[in-house]
Amino acid sequence: MEIHSNDFKARAREALADQELQKALKLVQVKFVPNRAAAAAEYGDFEALRDAGRDIRNRALENLDLWLERFEQEATRRGAQVHWAKDAAEANAIIVDIAHKNGVKKVVKSKSMVSEECGLNDALEAAGVTPIETDLGEYILQINDHEPPSHIVAPVIHKTREQITELFHAKHHKPRQTDIGALCREAREILRPHFLSADMGISGANFLVAETGSTVIVTNEGNGRLCTTVPRIHVALTGIEKVVPTLEDLSVLLRLLPRSATGQAITNYVSMNTGVAGSGDSDGPEQFHIVLLDNGRSRVLGSELKEMLRCIRCGACMNHCPVYQAVGGHAYGWVYPGPMGSVLTPSYAGMEHAHELPHTATGCGQCSAVCPVRIPLPELMRKEREMQVDAGLRPWTERLALKLWGWSASQPWLYGLGTAIAARFLKGLGGEEKLIHRLPLAGGWTDGRDFPAPAGKTFRELYRAKKELH
Amino acid sequence: MRVALFVTCLADLMRPNVAFAALKLLKLAGCTVEVPETQTCCGQPAYNSGDRATALTLARKVIDEFSGYEYVVLPSGSCAGMIRAHYEELCKDDPALLVKAKKLAASTYELTDFLVNVAKLESVPGDFAGSITYHDSCSGLRELGIKQQPRQLLGKMGQVEIKEMSEAETCCGFGGTFSLKFGDISSKLADNKCENACATGADAIVGGDLGCLLNIEGRLRRKGDRKTQVLHVAEVLAGKLD
Numbered sequence: 227m228e229i230h231s232n233d234f235k236a237r238a239r240e241a242l243a244d245q246e247l248q249k250a251l252k253l254v255q256v257k258f259v260p261n262r263a264a265a266a267a268e269y270g271d272f273e274a275l276r277d278a279g280r281d282i283r284n285r286a287l288e289n290l291d292l293w294l295e296r297f298e299q300e301a302t303r304r305g306a307q308v309h310w311a312k313d314a315a316e317a318n319a320i321i322v323d324i325a326h327k328n329g330v331k332k333v334v335k336s337k338s339m340v341s342e343e344c345g346l347n348d349a350l351e352a353a354g355v356t357p358i359e360t361d362l363g364e365y366i367l368q369i370n371d372h373e374p375p376s377h378i379v380a381p382v383i384h385k386t387r388e389q390i391t392e393l394f395h396a397k398h399h400k401p402r403q404t405d406i407g408a409l410c411r412e413a414r415e416i417l418r419p420h421f422l423s424a425d426m427g428i429s430g431a432n433f434l435v436a437e438t439g440s441t442v443i444v445t446n447e448g449n450g451r452l453c454t455t456v457p458r459i460h461v462a463l464t465g466i467e468k469v470v471p472t473l474e475d476l477s478v479l480l481r482l483l484p485r486s487a488t489g490q491a492i493t494n495y496v497s498m499n500t501g502v503a504g505s506g507d508s509d510g511p512e513q514f515h516i517v518l519l520d521n522g523r524s525r526v527l528g529s530e531l532k533e534m535l536r537c538i539r540c541g542a543c544m545n546h547c548p549v550y551q552a553v554g555g556h557a558y559g560w561v562y563p564g565p566m567g568s569v570l571t572p573s574y575a576g577m578e579h580a581h582e583l584p585h586t587a588t589g590c591g592q593c594s595a596v597c598p599v600r601i602p603l604p605e606l607m608r609k610e611r612e613m614q615v616d617a618g619l620r621p622w623t624e625r626l627a628l629k630l631w632g633w634s635a636s637q638p639w640l641y642g643l644g645t646a647i648a649a650r651f652l653k654g655l656g657g658e659e660k661l662i663h664r665l666p667l668a669g670g671w672t673d674g675r676d677f678p679a680p681a682g683k684t685f686r687e688l689y690r691a692k693k694e695l696h
Numbered sequence: 697m698r699v700a701l702f703v704t705c706l707a708d709l710m711r712p713n714v715a716f717a718a719l720k721l722l723k724l725a726g727c728t729v730e731v732p733e734t735q736t737c738c739g740q741p742a743y744n745s746g747d748r749a750t751a752l753t754l755a756r757k758v759i760d761e762f763s764g765y766e767y768v769v770l771p772s773g774s775c776a777g778m779i780r781a782h783y784e785e786l787c788k789d790d791p792a793l794l795v796k797a798k799k800l801a802a803s804t805y806e807l808t809d810f811l812v813n814v815a816k817l818e819s820v821p822g823d824f825a826g827s828i829t830y831h832d833s834c835s836g837l838r839e840l841g842i843k844q845q846p847r848q849l850l851g852k853m854g855q856v857e858i859k860e861m862s863e864a865e866t867c868c869g870f871g872g873t874f875s876l877k878f879g880d881i882s883s884k885l886a887d888n889k890c891e892n893a894c895a896t897g898a899d900a901i902v903g904g905d906l907g908c909l910l911n912i913e914g915r916l917r918r919k920g921d922r923k924t925q926v927l928h929v930a931e932v933l934a935g936k937l938d
């Protein structure tokens with residue numbers, strides 16, 4: 227997928243001015259946030275569950291190579307073929323090759339963020355294979371001129387129902403439907419024949435289970451199960467970090483994921499795909515290909531950001547992020563938005579393409595307070611800022627300002643003088659109102675806010691004067 | 697109790713009364729208070745901007761200045777959080793410094809937390825009469841667990857009514873340099889905060905971090921609200937300063 231992360235500022239500004247988007251985004255706050263809170267409260271000791279989730283993911287990552295080997299062995303033993311892709315281009319080439327070898331013309335897809343990461347749909351189309359998105363949200367985006375998703379769990383959260391009504395009316399040439407059920411039915415009628423006529427199904431995988439060689443997906447619509455069982459070929463594409471050692475481990479993560487994502491105790495469907503259809507099986511694919519993508523993950527594993535690989539893609543961090551709530555996912559300019567995206571995008575797509583993102587958070591810590599696997603997201607964003615400073619990627623003005631300020635703050639006498647001057651200067655600017663409407667070099671502040679002026683003398687001065695008096 | 701007051705750079709420059717109020721409250725709580733003269737800033741702006749070297753220089757200075765005291769108290773959750781939750785990470789590569797950083801972290805408190813849980817202040821002199829809504833600043837809340845402490849202290853004031861706003865725990869949009877880099881997003885979040893606060897009809901918005909308070913007041917005034925007061929909790933609790 228093309229990356230626009232360095233345009234964050236401009237995109238965010240547009241988002242703030244977009245009334246329809248602002249209306250749509252309300253749902254995040256009124257639905258996802260309270261639903262997650264209710265599900266966590268109802269569970270009982272959700273905090274202990276989060277600890278367990280963190281530990282399981284850490285265990286898997288500590289010996290990632292071994293668990294992946296075990297996964298490959300078990301999957302292969304059951305008739306699946308495991309492919310290793312070092313980057314997006316390789317993953318796409320592997321999948322296009324599978325399609326070509328098997329004369330595949332049409333593919334049904336269930337939702338996969340890794341396929342977005344790879345730009346798989348474009349690669350398939352270029353190779354003469356038609357991909358059909360079958361997740362309702364992804365389907366809506368596909369018929370809307372391949373619009374990118376804006377959320378990793380609810381890809382179309384940025385649209386209002388009214389917008390979808392108009393889109394369906396325009397694309398399906400049918401009477402306008404305003405009821406959500408009717409809209410779903412309309413999409414379902416169009417998608418059903420595709421499931422039956424597709425030659426190949428592509429899914430992602432929320433988890434890979436090493437001890438059984440299974441890929442696991444959690445969905446609510448049932449399209450995932452059709453994609454993985456009806457066509458004769460199933461391709462599961464996911465990242466190498468998704469492996470967990472055992473089914474027991476999986477059961478813990480399955481308790482965490484839906485509660486954190488949508489506030490459900492369990493999703494409508496939890497599908498485990500293990501091997502190919504055996505003789506006597508009534509369904510299942512003849513071929514099962516599992517494509518495991520690196521694309522920067524092993525680099526993250528060896529870096530200070532490795533905790534990020536624990537991520538189970540629940541979306542809670544973005545749902546609870548005040549910045550995401552204000553500007554939505556498209557502002558972030560790539561596949562992964564919100565706090566997790568601000569950490570991942572520079573790592574996967576290259577810091578130079580996403581140097582704005584580690585700065586797009588207030589550091590409020592709400593994301594890490596809800597992350598089911600306790601990823602310290604603000605800390606990781608801060609580490610990325612350090613990497614930028616070390617690599618000389620920050621503007622020289624900012625670096626100079628910090629150095630000057632830091633230097634003067636280490637010279638108490640000079641600092642005292644500087645702040646005494648600043649206090650008077652700011653007081654003067656504030657005038658009788660004691661409010662500064664425009665502050666030189668701080669337009670970012672005063673464009674939308676006044677700056678309350680100080681009293682005119684620093685504490686240091688006043689305190690010393692008082693002490694001398696006594 | 698021998699306490700060092702860390703004024704914080706923002707209170708020093710922008711609102712000295714916050715520090716005088718803290719001083720008064722600490723003395724009332726029976727502490728011997730000193731204000732180390734050479735103090736400046738805890739280094740948080742540099743740390744959060746990724747300038748680790750500058751942050752470390754300032755952390756070293758703070759550790760030198762404040763290590764000799766039984767307690768260090770700050771009228772700010774985010775600066776106290778910097779020392780308590782981040783100095784250890786910042787100093788991790790210098791074993792000797794790390795030992796001191798940990799010790800300092802263990803003796804450092806945010807003001808209301810200290811007054812309630814260490815000094816056990818019984819009564820407060822503030823004479824504010826009216827209704828208050830309390831904004832829970834992020835670092836204090838999530839790094840230090842500051843939630844009930846300020847409310848308990850405000851509850852000791854006879855004529856104060858606390859009206860809780862919805863989303864009291866949601867960020868006001870300040871975020872240090874975030875407020876300058878992404879001014880329009882920051883203003884939007886401040887706007888949400890102001891709306892929630894004003895919906896309570898409270899006479900004053902009160903909080904424990906000057907950065908947030910300047911942000912909230914700045915947005916309120918820009919929108920034309922000259923009436924709602926925006927106060928630091930220390931100012932409310934301390935009442936008249938001499």
Ligand code: SF4
Nearest residue numbers: 537538540541543597
């Ligand atoms: S970082 Fe945590 S909260 Fe965000 S998507 Fe990943 S697991 Fe969920």
